[in-house]
Amino acid sequence: MRILITGASGLLGANVALELSAGHTVFGVGNRAPLNTEDFIPVQANLLDPGELSRVLEQTQPDWVINCAALANLEDCEKDPVLARRINSEFPGILAEQCRRGGARWKPARLLHVSTDAIFDGQKGNYTETDEPNPLNVYAQSKLDGERAVADANPNALIARVNLFGFSPSGRRSLAEFFLYNLMASKPVKGFTDVFFCPMLVNDIAHIFFKMLAADLSGLYHVFSAEALSKYDFGTRIAHRFGLDAGLIVPVSVSDGGLVAARSPNLRMDVHKLSTALGEDLPTFSTMLERFYTLYQEGYPQRVRGLVQSQGRQT
16 A cells, blocks of 8 residues: 655654554655655655645555644644644645545545544533534634535545644654653643543554545544543653652643643543444553553654654644
8 A cells, every 4th residue: 555644744644654654655745854764755845835745646646645734733823823724724625635636647545634623612522523613723723624625625535533642753742742751850740630632642543544544434533542531640640650750740720821822621532433433442541551651661752753853843
């Protein structure tokens, strides 16, 4: 299988490319950050530039495309909403259209577009795919608009909403890294006690994406852990597993976090649709935390960091 992954210099894209490279021909597109790897085939391109997307599709001839490209930092989106719309809203629609119809020198490709749980306001929790979104910030609105652009341009595309953690090329993109590395340095950190989510390890997400595409699914799916927890609990669970001082994590309310972009407090997610479609239960946080710990012990963070020589805003 020939798989093209956009955003391969970011947290999700880098890990998806690494995980799926075994047994498949994987192309990973990086923009400002040059990719340095023999695990998959790096492609350097700014897909926002005119003609670049067509060039990359012609060059790589993918069977599947997984769109992990995003401006994912909430504060950056608030500062530059125009760029957020270009990357998170407009580009996915253009990609979906080109994947649907193909081109003069490339065939149509199956598309999986990655979205987020942040499109919900977090007032009720236990969200299903049929619940009405209510974005609270620029990032969430731009991602919701991206979902709609993909669905309109390519009804057979997959749209996967996620919330994720893992090891990133920068070492700074994941909430898990925030807790882990600060605690290792004996630095106190804050943990929100009133923000709940269902995070999934990026390495597991990669294989679930593969299963979804292989099963020829289409439409919207929630891809989340089957276990919800607060961000404070998330941090303390990491601390305990790594033998670190959980007392350094200060329990606070999100209202005291000094954040620019509003956060959704209750993002407990229903994953029944996907588990039914795949015929299996989705992993719990406990299972994924164990793998996260094992990856660290095996030196996996260094492998991921070695992918990218320099970091840019766009992932």
